[in-house]
Amino acid sequence: MPKKYETPLLDELEKGPFPSFVTEIKKAAAKNDMAADELGILEKCYRERRTHWKHGGIVGVRGYGGGVIGRYSDVPEEFPNVAHFHTVRINSISGLFYKAETLRMVCDIWDKYGSGLTNFHGSTGDMILLGTKTENLEPIFAEFSSRGWDLGGSGSALRTPSCCVGPARCDWSNIDTLGINYAITQEFQSELHRPEFPYKFKFKTVGCAVDCNASIARADCSIIGTWKGTIAVDQDAVKWYEKNGMDINAEIVNLCPTKCISYDGKALKINDEECSRCMHCIAKMNKALKPTGEKGATILIGSKAPFVIGATLSWVIIPFMKMDPDNLSEFYDMIRKMWEWWDEHGKNRERMGELIIRRGMREFLEYIGVAPVPQQVKEPRRDPFWFWTEEDIAKTT
């Protein structure tokens, strides 16, 4: 029987309607020593208002430089069963789909080798197996990989790419987000498992500008589906929305950021040339409005959390690119050029977006062979301090 700890503080977090993580730890702790000590150490953290986890050491599986986060407790004598408590990241399925039998397979392996505690999912989108000992890492990897599963990314490497639910179950997706995500993951397996970058690199693919995977806020490369044609209007469906209580002028026309929609009570008209494809009208009237024409993605670069220069949102590099999962060679070539430039100039722990800010968009764009276009900026520069190369001067004289 695993040790039972008194947890008066954590017990308070079993009250209330939202499902309790404490109850989850207790369920695992009833039969697992590691989970029991995790509960004990967590109560200590709550009591002392500080963490009791130390920096990770280098642990992992043979041939890989990532996928396992080493974690040690700073009170190993008090909680010996979580003296090591490493996390294993398993690369999840595009769109986070599962079958019952898959989940049971994961549980069987994890009950045998780990704490019985998981995260579905980590922030990046990996299936997180929370807490195991160093000697169990190779067996866990053998059990998963022999069944067709691989580890996710960690450290200064490509992190597990992720995507929105996309064409699997959404009527808005302009691109095959699952297909693209799977293709990118397979193409860059070595970069994912063997850290060789200045810092982490993330791809997030979403089907439209609603961005249900927060791609624009947390991916070094944000792939956002969009279209080049018109928005088809089903006028009967517009009427259906009006009949069901929608104030078309207040809720659709007046909220359009480019004021390209009008409605006279009979027909909804869109001046497509002025549309910036923000998705508001389509998201509110999904039965009435549908994008048509050529579909592809806008490629944006650079978003990340605050370290080191402050948080950034991704910015446009390629306004439109076709994204056929079976033919992404143009995209892969561009990414490899970007990485080459980043490898050459990036400092330790400098994300690619930060490097672009430090060295300038011009150098980056010239290196990857992309021409300047107004879609890349909100506005042109305000200051009079810019560079001229000899070639620039020759062009203007």
Added chain:
Amino acid sequence: MALPQRKTDIGPPHYKDFLPPVIQKNYGDWKNHDIISPGLMVHTANSGDKIWTVRVASPRLLSTVTIREMADIAEKYCDGYLRFTTRNNLEFLVSDEKKVEPLQKELKEKGYMIGGIGYMVSNIVHTQGWIHCHSACTDASGLVKVLMDAFADYFTTTSLPNKVRLAVACCTNMCGAVHCSDIAIVAIHRKVPVIEHENVKNMCEVPSTIACCPTGAISPDVAKKSIKIKDEKCMYCGNCYSVCPALPIADPVNDGVAIVAGGKVGNLRSMPKFSKLVVPFIKNNPPRWPEVVDACKKILDLYIAGANKHERVGEWIERIGWEKFFKITGFPFTFQHIDDFTIARETFRTAATFKW
């Protein structure tokens, strides 16, 4: 027992093997969808086929006991098919309409919280916290639990002017899109790291430790073969501690959380926005952080009372003005609110127009 043969660089299994047949058949060919209730939506394909989705909350941290229960439920009502959302909810994918109601009934009986679809508070994106992280200065799971308990009705039943996305980060590393959320908690330190000179020598690479500081506060201490920190330049981000374990920064008395608000990632109507500082510090008060819950509740209540339909929290605040926001919330405006980092001058008011 011998272990099976390991394989490397195979990547994840193909997603097609995990999609319900109705999705495989109608992949990329969905016509429209209806939100029937906060926990139920139906997608209709051009073929006329339908798939029902029942969404429930999850604490993200799940035991294998609960995962097995979820698998059993999926088998009973969904031919075994289910998925997770990017906000840690669980979605049961039902192909047979007759099974929707019995599924919801069983989920309710088993105590699952059904909801989160549409103009609701969805589940909270969050980080590891004291569960598992060395740099955590609060517990993320605990804060998520107490906030979602407080906002449970907005997950299950009561709709809002628009969706409200919450996030919790247990340090400024922000493993999650906390910086672009409607309301978010970020845990912070307020004291300079302690330098363990003996350990710096043995555990750390001095040049990379110096280089990692965003404000250039770290310089070499040649005599001690260690580093020095210029206290007045340090803003306690903890980046140096991630690079060099000999610079511990955790401080149970002075660590706590800040509240930021008004961010979003969607492009609808207005551009994606960062969350901005609202409350610079609230002390850690586990297990239920009542002061944090009250402050977040105040923001949400004022948003509900003041926002127009379809306005996100950030769009509402920008319409009324930040000066008005501070007036109606009563949150003190302090030196900490005025940016003095890399984009400071972009945030100053360069107009004579504002509200009293």
